[in-house]
Amino acid sequence: MAICTGCSLLCQDIEASVSEGKLTKAKNLCRKGHGHFQASFSERTSPMIGRKQVDLNQAIARAAEILRSAKSPLLFGWSNSTLEAQRVGISLAEKLGATIDDTSSFCQGSLMESILSGRLPSCTLDDVRNYADTSIFWGADPSNSHPRHLSRFSYYPRGEKRQKSYEEERTCLVVDVRMSATAALCKENLFRVSPGGDAEFIEAILSVLAGKIPRVGDKKKMIELGTMLKKTEWGAIFPGPGLVYSLQGNMEILEKLLARLNEITVFKVVPMVGHFNMRGFNELLREKTGHINRVSFKGGEIVHGPEQSVMTAAKSCDAALIVGYDPLSSLPFATAQALARLPLIAIDPHRSLTTDAAEVVIPAAISGLEAGGTAVRTDGVKIEFEPIIEPGLPADEQILKRIMEAI
């Protein structure tokens, strides 16, 4: 059995065989996971300095030199690395007095902060499978982002207390601005919100739960929703980027809704993390510093805030180490431009816009496929894994250790 690190569900039931540089057998992989496994044979990086091929030792030495001479380096990425690599990354940031940040900074960070600090009640996906009779996908489209979410946990499987599964015992609701693939499955249980209208929609739910007429939305449908929520025995809400972006980090209103729902029945929140170990990084950094992301260790002090976010630090730092992520593809144009002007070091198994703009490229083994380690699933369950391919490449953990030693 192999594990899939293609998304944060970390499916552990994958049967895969590889021979002669091809994936010859694949069972239980979703389309996204299949792409992830197949990607191990395409667009792999090799060690480079200034676009010229070098050996690994030279690339690591150059990376150490850039970081050592930088006054305010940024260490960014981390969501596609194992806990072991992340731990070394945080130590490296401490040693360098650097700023460290991950992808949660411009995505699910505020939600993760609420969950890890206990302001939102949460549970495992196994609890969802065993107990949930209502699953709400809010600004999330697992059919595209977490393809096996519904079949493994939230809709189709039979669980301890849910022996009749979706046919009779589970209801799925979608709150979204559009008819997503997941919404199409839930048919009449799509509740449409206007773009940016999620806070208003939450107020409307709170009104209905208080027996008042809601001010927004189709009144009849909102009253139906209120009844469905009240009748729920054990509910789970899965907020995606759609909700987090719409609330612009204002989690208080969501916390208020959950507090109210839990006065009536049981409702939990499970995040829909994109990358396979974003949550792991958030937990580790929080343990070390009290903050889930956006931390600077400059002058031996821990400073946290928007100035330490990748969005701001990209413009103020003088070198950046990017681990397992492609910010030049994924961040707004001006932020990508700011990063591309820096001496960039990219540790990545795959070629990307970022590796193509980097001063130093260091190839790494793909975690899960070619390197073992530990990761934290989107719901907080820690999962250990062994590699299924021996690539002859070091894992990012080893690369980071060598950079640290060289510094």
Added chain:
Amino acid sequence: MALELSIITIRDIFQDEAGKKSRYSEEYKSQSALIILDKQDLAGLGVKDGQSLLVKNDVGSVVVSARLSEDTHPGLAFMPNSPWSNQLVSDATCEAGIPGFKGIKAAVQPAEASAAVTDISEILSRIKG
């Protein structure tokens, strides 16, 4: 004629799969460099599914393919989250430090006959300046 539209970025499993395999493939380009429009907006622009559109705002511009939506959402368009959509995303953030990936305002108009869909190499050279 140009239409002022709000664009929301979305996740797409086919695009995600293509991107995992290669950022530089035609497959990734065809799954990323697109904008999904309401039937009414497409008709308003006088273009059909598959034709090229120029999408432009203060941040940047890209030429992408038009896709007819199966849903109804006049005034609202969708693009897969990709280097193409990021050409249009401002680096200004809300108080929580989140950029407007899902709240892009842009003018959409038919592309000139000679304009090809923006290539990823063009995007990289713009980023590198």
